[in-house]
Amino acid sequence: EAAVTQSPRNKVAVTGGKVTLSCNQTNNHNNMYWYRQDTGHGLRLIHYSYGAGSTEKGDIPDGYKASRPSQENFSLILELATPSQTSVYFCASGAQGTPHYEQYFGPGTRLTVL
């Protein structure tokens, strides 16, 4: 049973439109993460969260907002989508450890902004 799920799996949006990517995890992990993957860059961290109600900026947060309404759910919001945000987005969850933890990834969402 998949422990980290993402929806939608594919999305086409128009420039200037609002896009919400959703992530759900059943691992009961405190930490959740949003990454984007682009050729030549590997995975880059956009936002992350330490638990319900918490959102933190990652390495490339500009143009994105995040929302963590519950332990299980973490959303990535593009208020005004731009073509440069065309990418594959991965959500992950991780157990909060000191100092070590492991991340588990969702299947990814392919977003195309036209």
Place this chain on the structure above:
Amino acid sequence: GDQVKQSPSALSLQEGTNSALRCNFSIATTTVQWFLQNPRGSLMNLFYLVPGTKENGRLKSTFNSKESYSTLHIRDAQLEDSGTYFCAAEANTDKVVFGTGTRLQVSP
């Protein structure tokens, strides 16, 4: 930046051969993860390492924190090993920095 450098960037192997992938870290790294992204795009955990060595079937990984590198050895490569391998370094924060990946193609 190049905080996590993976090499080689691409690799072709014949079935049954062995090879090694490498990650060099320019940040203080406490743990390393190795992932395989299959041709369908899914990311799979391979190893999660503190300094030391782990082995799983035909795969073996070592993390040397003193010399700031990690290796992933593939023994007796199979067609299903094809995909992109990523290493990811955890520094002294809760963030993880990914390398840019090694694209592996195994052919008959």
